[in-house]
Amino acid sequence: MFQKIEIRLSGSGGQGLILGGIILADAAIDDGLNAIQSQSYGPEARGGASKAEIIISKEDIYYPKVMKCDLLLCLTQKSYDKYIDSLNKSGILIIDECVEIDKNASYKTYKLPIIDTAVNEVGTPMVANIVSLGVIHEVCKMLNEEVLKNSIVKRVPRGTADLNIKAFEKGKSLVKG
Amino acid sequence: MSNKKAKLLQGNEACVEGALAAGMRFFAGYPITPSTEIAEISSQKLPALDGKFIQMEDELSSMAAIIGGSLAGIKSMTATSGPGFSLMQENLGYATIAEIPCVIVNVQRGGPSTGLPTSPAQGEIMQAKWGTHGDHPAITLYPNSVEEIYNTTITAFNFSEKYRVPVVLLLDEVIAHMREKVTLKDTSEITIIDRKKPTCSAEEYVAYRADDNDNIPSMASFGEGYRYHVTGLVHNETGFPTNDNKVADKLIRRLIDKVENDIDNLSIYEDYKTNDAETVIVSFGSVSRSAKSAVNELRNNGKKVGLFRPITIWPTLEKQILEISKKAKTIYVAEMNLGQYYYEVERIAGKYCNVKKINKVNGELITPNEIISVINGGN
Amino acid sequence: MMYSNLVKKYYRINNLPHIWCPGCGHGILMNSIIRAIDNLKLDKDNICVVSGIGCSSRASGYMDFNTLHTTHGRALAFATGIKFANPNLKVIVVTGDGDCAAIGGNHLIHAARRNIDITTIAFNNNIYGMTGGQYSPTTPTGDFGTTAPYGNIDKSFDLCNLAKSAGATYVGRGTAYHASLLTKLIENGLNNNGFSFIEGVSVCPTYYGRKNKKGSSVKMMTYLKENCIDKKVVDKKPELGENKILIGELYNNSQPEYTEKYKEIIKMLSKES
Numbered sequence: 080m081f082q083k084i085e086i087r088l089s090g091s092g093g094q095g096l097i098l099g100g101i102i103l104a105d106a107a108i109d110d111g112l113n114a115i116q117s118q119s120y121g122p123e124a125r126g127g128a129s130k131a132e133i134i135i136s137k138e139d140i141y142y143p144k145v146m147k148c149d150l151l152l153c154l155t156q157k158s159y160d161k162y163i164d165s166l167n168k169s170g171i172l173i174i175d176e177c178v179e180i181d182k183n184a185s186y187k188t189y190k191l192p193i194i195d196t197a198v199n200e201v202g203t204p205m206v207a208n209i210v211s212l213g214v215i216h217e218v219c220k221m222l223n224e225e226v227l228k229n230s231i232v233k234r235v236p237r238g239t240a241d242l243n244i245k246a247f248e249k250g251k252s253l254v255k256g
Numbered sequence: 257m258s259n260k261k262a263k264l265l266q267g268n269e270a271c272v273e274g275a276l277a278a279g280m281r282f283f284a285g286y287p288i289t290p291s292t293e294i295a296e297i298s299s300q301k302l303p304a305l306d307g308k309f310i311q312m313e314d315e316l317s318s319m320a321a322i323i324g325g326s327l328a329g330i331k332s333m334t335a336t337s338g339p340g341f342s343l344m345q346e347n348l349g350y351a352t353i354a355e356i357p358c359v360i361v362n363v364q365r366g367g368p369s370t371g372l373p374t375s376p377a378q379g380e381i382m383q384a385k386w387g388t389h390g391d392h393p394a395i396t397l398y399p400n401s402v403e404e405i406y407n408t409t410i411t412a413f414n415f416s417e418k419y420r421v422p423v424v425l426l427l428d429e430v431i432a433h434m435r436e437k438v439t440l441k442d443t444s445e446i447t448i449i450d451r452k453k454p455t456c457s458a459e460e461y462v463a464y465r466a467d468d469n470d471n472i473p474s475m476a477s478f479g480e481g482y483r484y485h486v487t488g489l490v491h492n493e494t495g496f497p498t499n500d501n502k503v504a505d506k507l508i509r510r511l512i513d514k515v516e517n518d519i520d521n522l523s524i525y526e527d528y529k530t531n532d533a534e535t536v537i538v539s540f541g542s543v544s545r546s547a548k549s550a551v552n553e554l555r556n557n558g559k560k561v562g563l564f565r566p567i568t569i570w571p572t573l574e575k576q577i578l579e580i581s582k583k584a585k586t587i588y589v590a591e592m593n594l595g596q597y598y599y600e601v602e603r604i605a606g607k608y609c610n611v612k613k614i615n616k617v618n619g620e621l622i623t624p625n626e627i628i629s630v631i632n633g634g635n
Numbered sequence: 636m637m638y639s640n641l642v643k644k645y646y647r648i649n650n651l652p653h654i655w656c657p658g659c660g661h662g663i664l665m666n667s668i669i670r671a672i673d674n675l676k677l678d679k680d681n682i683c684v685v686s687g688i689g690c691s692s693r694a695s696g697y698m699d700f701n702t703l704h705t706t707h708g709r710a711l712a713f714a715t716g717i718k719f720a721n722p723n724l725k726v727i728v729v730t731g732d733g734d735c736a737a738i739g740g741n742h743l744i745h746a747a748r749r750n751i752d753i754t755t756i757a758f759n760n761n762i763y764g765m766t767g768g769q770y771s772p773t774t775p776t777g778d779f780g781t782t783a784p785y786g787n788i789d790k791s792f793d794l795c796n797l798a799k800s801a802g803a804t805y806v807g808r809g810t811a812y813h814a815s816l817l818t819k820l821i822e823n824g825l826n827n828n829g830f831s832f833i834e835g836v837s838v839c840p841t842y843y844g845r846k847n848k849k850g851s852s853v854k855m856m857t858y859l860k861e862n863c864i865d866k867k868v869v870d871k872k873p874e875l876g877e878n879k880i881l882i883g884e885l886y887n888n889s890q891p892e893y894t895e896k897y898k899e900i901i902k903m904l905s906k907e908s
Contacts, residue, residue, distance in 0.1 A: 101435060105264040108437045114264065117434040119374070141549040142624050143434050143542070282720050304904040308719050308897065313745040317712030320705065324685075324716020327703065328724065332716070350706050478701035478717060479724050481680045485647075485696055487704035496650060496696060497704075 083136040084221060085145040088211065089162050090154030092129040095208035098234060100131030102212060106222050106230035107135040115143045128158060135221065150219065152211055153178055154194060173214055175207075189218060191253045197246060206246035209235070213250020262439045267432040268293035268335075270402045270440075271361060271425070272301065274409030275333050277446055280359070281307035282332040284321035286314055286340060289373045290429040291363035294335035315340035319347035322358045326351075327486065329477030331413060335361035339370060341380060341387070349388035350488045351422035352511065355464070355473065357451055359412045364428040364541075366619045375619030376429035378541055381596040384424045385570045391508055393515035395419065395522060396570040398426040398540045403438040405431065408524075408567060414449040415522065419515055420472055426569065428592070430542035430621050451475045458482045463495040471514035516571050524567040525576055529555065533562030535631055536580050537614075538601055539590040540566055542621055547590055549624035554631060561631065572600050581605030590614035590627055645669045645679070647699050654693055656764075658852025660811030660837035664758050665694045667814050667835065668727065671821035682725045685714040687739060689765045690839075691731035691758035708739025711746040714753050722894040725825065728755040733763050736772040736792050747801035747830050751893040754824040754831040757794055760839035768842030779846045798832035799886045805831035806886035811838055812859040813882055820884060829892045836863075836880065 086103065088096040100116045107114035113136045118129070132145040151166045152173045153159035159178045166172060172186040175193045191214060197207040209231060216227060231247060232240045265273070271294055275283075283298040285291075299309040308325070312318040315336055322332035336344060341362045351358055366372025367379045380387075384396040395415050399408035409425060416423040454461050454474040463484035466473045473493075476482035489497035490504045498504070515522070526544075529551060530536050537547040544565045554561040564580055564587075566573050577600075581587065587605055589598040595613045602611040614630050616622045638648060646669070655661045672682065682700040686692035688707035695702040701724070705713045710728045718726040735743045735757050746753060762780060763769040770780030772792045779786060799806045805827035809817025817835055824831030838844065838855035849855050865883040869876035 101264065104435055108262055108264050113437055115434055115436045116264070117430065140436070141545040141552075142621075143430060143436070143545060144621055144623075146623070146625075282716070284716060303897070303900045304908065306901055306905075310715070310719055312712065312715070313741050316709060317715070317742055317745070320709040320712035321716030321719070324703075324713040324718075325720035326716075328717045328720035330720040332720070346706055347709065477721075478683050478703075479681060479721055483680060483699055483701050485702045485704065487696070488706055489704065496647075 081221060083134065083138070084149045084219075085147065086133040086135070086150045086215075087130055087145050087148040087162060087165065088133070088152045088208075089128070089130040089158035090152075091158070092127045094129065094154055095205060096129055096154070097131045099208035099212055100133045102227070102230045102234050103133045103215075103222075104135070105234060106227040107133075109230060110222050110226045112137060113140050115140050117143050128161060130158065130162065150215065152215065154207060154211070171218060173211070173218065189214065189254065193250070193253070196249050196253060200249050201242065201246045203242075206243055209243045209246040210250040210253070213247040214254055216247075217251040217254035262437050264435050265402050265438045266293065266435045267402050267405050267427060268363070269297055270406040270438060271335070271409050271427065271432075272297040273440065274406040275359065275413065276301060276305065277406075277443060278410040278413035279331045279448060279450075280333045280413065281305065282322065282325035282330040283308070283334065284310045284312050284318045284325065284332070285334045285336065286312055286318050288337045288340045290365055290432050291335045291337045291361065294361060294363075315343035316346060319344040319351075319360070323347060323351050323354070323356045326356050326358045327478050329480070331357070331417070333359040333361065335363065337363050337365050337373075338367040338380060341383065345383075345387040348422050349390060349392065352388065352392045353488055353490070354486050355420035355475070355511070356422070357416040357420050358422050359409070359416055359425060360422055361425045361427060363432040364426060366617070372619040374429065376542060376592060376621055377617065377619065378428055378543065378592040379596070379617075380426065381569060381591070381593065384426060391512065393421060393512045394424065394570040395421055395515060395568075396424040396426060397524065397567055398569050399567060400431060400541050400544045400565065402431065402434070402436045403440070404567075406438065406440055410446055410448075411524070414447065417451045418449045418472075419518070420451065420475060421515060426541065428541045454482060462493050464491060465493040466510055466514070471510050471517070519571050522568055522571060523573050523576065525573055526563070526565040526567065527576075528563040528565065530562030530564055530580055530583070532560055533583070534560045534585045535588065536562045536564050536584040536586075537588045537590055537627065538564045538566070538577070538597070540569060540597070543590050543592055546622050546624045547627055550627040550631070553624060553628060559631070569597070572604070574604050577601055577604045578608075581608040584609050586610040586612060588612050588614050588627070588631065590622055592616055592622060641669060641673060645673065645699055646697055650697055653697055655690060656841040658838070658840040659690070660760065660839070660856075661690060661694065661758050663811040663814050664756070664817065664835040664837055665697065665729075667809065667817040668694075668729070668756060668821055669698065670818040671825060674818070674822055675825055677725055677825070681723065682727065683714075683717055684727045684729060685710045685717065686729040687731070687734040689731040689734045689763065690760065691729055691734060694729045694758075708734055708737070709742060710734065711739060711742040711753065711755065715746055715749075715751055718751055718753055719894055719897070722752070722898070726753045727825075728753055730755060730757050732757065732759045732761060732773040732794065733771040736794055736797065740772070743798065744801035747798050747803040747832065749893040750802055750804055750829040750890050752828055752830070754821065754827075754833070755798075756821060756833045756835055758835050758837050759794060760837040760843060762839050762843035762846075764839050764842050768846055774843070781846070794834045795832065795885050802830065803832040803886070804829035804888050804890045806833075807884045808834040808836065808880070808882045810836040810859045810863055810880075810882060812856045813863060816882060823884065823887075827887070827889075829890055
């Protein structure tokens with residue numbers, strides 16, 4: 080089990096990544112760990128670069144920002160280009176299939192049709208964040224699955240719980256293949 | 257009792273929760289990043305508690321409206337950021353001379369002017385004290401975690417009610433927007449202070465006659481039968497304007513004394529591993545979190561480093577800073593400005609030890625590594 | 636000094652005489668407020684008078700109510716806070732032309748827009764008197780002030796039209812000469828459950844009058860007598876209104892009041908829980 084994990088979820092504004100980060104942090108706390116979620120955003124409400132950062136730790140967390148990520152999610156090329164240097168050499172990279180990457184890199188990479196799954200299998204691009212959480216969970220297994228699902232249900236807009244749980248399951252099965 | 261569980265809360269959210277726990281039932285404000293969530297959450301929660309939320313036409317009027325709300329007897333608050341804080345200075349001075357309790361939250365972002373609206377800074381340390389004109393007292397508090405935002409907001413209300421002063425609660429973009437684990441106190445564990453009310457009849461009430469023991473007059477609410485006058489002009493004990501130089505002198509000194517003579521009851525701070533420290537970092541707000549990480553890492557490498565974190569920014573914690581300066585060789589003041597609190601520390605500690613600056617104004621939080629490298633470099 | 640019963644009942648005699656210049660119209664306007672309150676038999680403890688800065692603002696200190704003398708232009712913003720926090724209070728704002736139309740113009744239009752139950756009485760003397768005679772937003776074009784030594788090139792505001800356009804639900808204009816009309820308009824304003832705006836045209840012989848060769852206070856009052864006409868008359872015979880100052884009730888239109896609309900939200904939420 081890990082002592083501390085630093086996660087960065089990146090993409091464009093409107094993809095729900097900040098909510099995704101909040102859900103991860105919320106679940107970590109419900110799972111008895113410490114967590115901090117922070118974000119940065121540009122002036123645009125939609126379309127600009129967006130990132131959510133989550134630190135999950137067994138100990139107190141002081142400095143609240145991610146220094147080097149252990150896990151990086153990029154849903155757009157722009158966010159990959161911007162944040163790839165912040166990933167630990169031994170870190171995990173999860174990217175949407177639209178992202179072109181440097182094939183020689185040493186990261187453990189998962190290139191998956193996250194946005195396509197949200198649109199075509201769940202029915203809306205709005206759930207790309209929750210599909211991503213399914214992927215992250217299946218890859219890392221860092222949190223109790225029931226606790227994580229509870230946090231999803233608690234934090235997503237009222238009336239969309241079933242849809243989002245479906246998105247979470249689809250994300251998991253992307254990794255399982 | 258249900259509150260006792262650990263949960264994830266945003267800094268701005270915790271500020272509203274703390275204010276509500278303290279008894280805030282009136283909020284007037286104007287949207288501005290990165291404080292807007294405080295207005296949004298207040299607008300949602302207040303009417304359900306029989307409280308009032310109003311979005312005013314600007315920050316000038318927001319500040320005016322909370323003074324009006326407080327005079328009507330309701331604990332009142334506003335929240336803003338740099339540009340709005342500048343506009344509030346006018347009526348912040350009014351609340352000071354008229355002795356109207358209220359709380360002003362300033363979530364600091366990059367300045368001057370519109371600056372960096374979505375990025376953190378600590379550029380209003382001096383403005384919190386000297387932003388409004390004239391000689392006056394100031395109480396300014398600055399927490400550094402989400403849980404502490406909750407507790408300090410309650411303290412801000414308590415101080416404002418006790419001393420009858422506008423209290424400035426400084427936050428910054430980092431701690432206001434981040435979410436972290438908090439365990440909120442039960443209401444039974446919270447001490448609430450309410451303003452001193454007159455015990456005499458309306459005929460005997462002299463609105464601005466201070467009690468000898470604390471320099472603070474009792475305050476009736478408008479509509480309670482104590483008809484009195486409130487003005488921003490220098491006034492005598494009855495509250496009516498005067499040009500009498502002796503009265504003016506007495507009033508201004510009393511306003512300052514009522515706060516500064518009670519500094520021991522206003523001094524809130526964290527002393528972290530300073531006892532044997534040769535090097536002490538002084539910092540507050542989000543930067544103090546980086547400083548604490550730096551202290552722990554430097555200690556792991558055998559360096560005797562500590563952190564002194566003022567939560568009470570104004571009045572200055574002179575006694576504590578002086579004590580540290582007599583033990584430490586070097587004090588580093590780390591802040592996201594180019595040296596505002598530094599000058600306070602230098603004034604107090606400069607005679608006894610080295611006082612140096614660690615600064616950053618690019619819109620990013622100072623990192624632990626940046627602090628470590630300065631201290632290791634001995635600069 | 637002998638004071639009338641009205642003065643003894645409503646004024647803070649210790650603070651009299653007032654500081655306004657001999658011949659100033661403000662004392663008459665202030666007394667219209669007192670007469671309106673007396674006619675309506677309102678409870679003194681329940682009345683709150685809020686003023687800003689300038690000659691008009693001194694009125695609050697002389698009247699024996701809950702009184703608040705605020706900062707320049709902000710009286711309506713303070714008053715909004717008081718009224719919203721305690722809607723049971725009868726809130727009156729005394730303001731001036733510079734106070735409510737220049738530095739406080741934004742607060743005037745937004746208080747009017749909300750239709751919050753505040754009765755505003757604007758003492759309009761067409762000049763900044765307290766600071767010594769600078770031109771204000773109601774100084775007529777071409778007139779002089781200490782900061783308009785070559786004549787004022789600004790267009791002047793019609794305060795009543797401004798308030799009406801912004802959403803005030805009761806608007807009227809009286810003058811220092813037409814004091815009993817003004818009293819009646821203030822009564823109507825106090826009875827209107829919403830934002831009421833009453834302009835009281837004053838005279839300033841010291842600054843505006845002297846700068847513009849208007850003569851003595853008596854001459855300025857005579858001018859008001861001869862150049863004002865009630866809207867009711869003009870409504871029947873529009874040609875009589877040419878080049879005259881329109882006085883009387885100018886607008887009256889009941890609309891939902893702000894604090895009551897907010898109370899409905901509170902009620903709705905208390906039912907839900």
